[in-house]
Amino acid sequence: MAALSLRARRRVTDDELELTGDDRLVLGDLLNHVLDKGIVISGDVTIAVADIDLIRVGLGIYITAIQSELDHAAARERDKPDADVPVLHHPRGA
Amino acid sequence: MPTYLYCIIPAGHEAPAASRRGVDGAPVRELCASGLAAWVSDVPDTTMSPSVSRARAHDDVVRDAMARATPVPARFGQVLAGDTPVAALLDERRESLLESLERVYGCVEMTVRVLLAGQGAASGPAPRESGSAYLRWVRERQQVRQAVSDQAEFLRRGVARAVEEAGVVREIVWATVAPGARSLEAAHLVPRALIARHREVVRAAVERDYRMKVMLSGPWAPYTFCSAGHE
Numbered sequence: 001m002a003a004l005s006l007r008a009r010r011r012v013t014d015d016e017l018e019l020t021g022d023d024r025l026v027l028g029d030l031l032n033h034v035l036d037k038g039i040v041i042s043g044d045v046t047i048a049v050a051d052i053d054l055i056r057v058g059l060g061i062y063i064t065a066i067q068s069e070l071d072h073a074a075a076r077e078r079d080k081p082d083a084d085v086p087v088l089h090h091p092r093g094a
Numbered sequence: 095m096p097t098y099l100y101c102i103i104p105a106g107h108e109a110p111a112a113s114r115r116g117v118d119g120a121p122v123r124e125l126c127a128s129g130l131a132a133w134v135s136d137v138p139d140t141t142m143s144p145s146v147s148r149a150r151a152h153d154d155v156v157r158d159a160m161a162r163a164t165p166v167p168a169r170f171g172q173v174l175a176g177d178t179p180v181a182a183l184l185d186e187r188r189e190s191l192l193e194s195l196e197r198v199y200g201c202v203e204m205t206v207r208v209l210l211a212g213q214g215a216a217s218g219p220a221p222r223e224s225g226s227a228y229l230r231w232v233r234e235r236q237q238v239r240q241a242v243s244d245q246a247e248f249l250r251r252g253v254a255r256a257v258e259e260a261g262v263v264r265e266i267v268w269a270t271v272a273p274g275a276r277s278l279e280a281a282h283l284v285p286r287a288l289i290a291r292h293r294e295v296v297r298a299a300v301e302r303d304y305r306m307k308v309m310l311s312g313p314w315a316p317y318t319f320c321s322a323g324h325e
Contacts, residue, residue, distance in 0.1 A: 017160055017202070017286075017313055027146070029205050029311045034149040037317035038169035039194060041099070041183045 096140045097125070097180050099172045100133040100155040101165035101315065102191055107131065108162050110155075117142070117151045122158075127181035128188045133159055134180060142171045156315045164201060166194045167315040194320050201264055201283045202313030204292060208249055208278045208300050209307040210242050210271075246271045246278045249304060256299035257282065262292040267318050277309075281318035289313055 019026060098117055109124040110133060116122040120135035133155060142148070152170050159165040174180050184191065221227040250268060257263045262284060269279035284292045293310055300308035 017157065019157075019312065019314075020310075025207075025309055026311050029314070030153055031146070031149050033167075033203075033314055033317040034152050034170045035144055036169070037321045038167040038315075039102070039191075039320040040169050040172065041187055041191075 095136045096138070096173045096175060097134045097177050098137045098142065099168045099174065099180060100135075100152060101159050101167045102130055102132050102184070102195070103159055103163040103165045104195060105129050105131045110158065114155065114158060115151070116155045117148050122155050125177055125180055125184075127184040130184045130188065130191060132180055132184060133165075134177070137173055140173045140175065142173050144170060153315075160202070160315055164195065164199050165315055166191060166198065166320045167317050169317075169321075197265075198283065198316040198319050201285050201316060201319075202289060203316045203318055204282045204284050204289070204296075204310060204312035205314065206253070206280045206282055206296055207309045207311075208253070209309070210245055210249075210275065210277055211306065242275075243271065246275075249278055249300070249306070250280075252304060253280070253296065253299050256295055256303075257292065260291070260295040262288045262295050265319060283316060283319050284313070286313075 098120070100116060100122065105126045109131075110122040112121070114122040116135040117137065120137060122133055122135045125132045125134050149170055156165055156167045174183070221231050254266060257266070263282045264285065265283040267281045267283075269281075271278055282292065282296075289312075296310060297308060300306050
């Protein structure tokens with residue numbers, strides 16, 4: 001049943017599936033997807049878990065660096081001693 | 095010879111090009127059984143160590159399959175003893191694989207990551223000059239963590255509402271926000287025709303409405319939406 005309904009012959013264009021995002025982020029996400037997600041049918045995945053953790057650590061460092069820069073920029077702009085205290089902006093019109 | 099698995103699509107689609115190469119440059123071919131087509135290649139050994147180039151090669155093959163159909167991507171490193179065990183597993187797992195194919199049909203995965211503000215105040219070392227200073231530091235750290243947790247929950251609801259109202263997602267899987275996390279992450283299952291619109295809606299919801307930083311990557315094959323229920 002489902003097999004028939006899934007036989008779409010349309011071939012998508014390359015543009016539609018072009019991978020976008022920051023290069024470092026894309027690499028980190030690629031590794032996280034390929035090494036840590038996806039279906040497992042055999043039960044014999046032979047990769048080292050430590051490698052996945054290292055990738056996550058690397059991605060975390062990158063995100064932390066971006067976040068730190070955003071925090072510093074916001075602090076400079078506001079020039080207040082409590083600039084690190086989180087401020088949640090309510091959506092406009094809410 | 096051992097067989098390496100990349101992904102599974104419904105049978106009846108165009109096979110991989112003869113020039114398509116996979117992990118370690120091995121030719122990729124199609125193995126059909128039980129109405130399903132597995133994209134595979136021969137490998138010399140039953141173990142497969144991960145590397146960036148091999149992970150890229152794996153994903154490149156899956157992306158090639160995405161141009162023909164919506165694949166159920168396999169996790170890296172699945173090597174079976176040969177074609178016969180692969181065909182047997184396709185037959186044995188046919189129903190659950192068809193369910194997975196139906197779940198993700200016509201969709202891609204987009205990774206959405208919103209950077210959370212406010213972790214800086216809680217990340218410094220504990221003061222040692224007095225007990226009251228230490229207790230103040232503990233209280234402030236708890237307040238910051240609670241504020242970040244509230245922020246994450248508020249954002250989660252706001253983003254989910256925005257993409258659902260705009261009709262640009264079929265499903266969302268949120269990553270757990272651990273204490274001290276710097277970002278809120280989610281995988282969105284997005285119809286292919288709505289990829290650009292999805293980006294616009296997410297950016298508007300996060301950057302314009304909440305004035306926070308969002309990072310998007312994709313489209314990916316629906317790896318996250320084929321992870322649940324594996325054996």
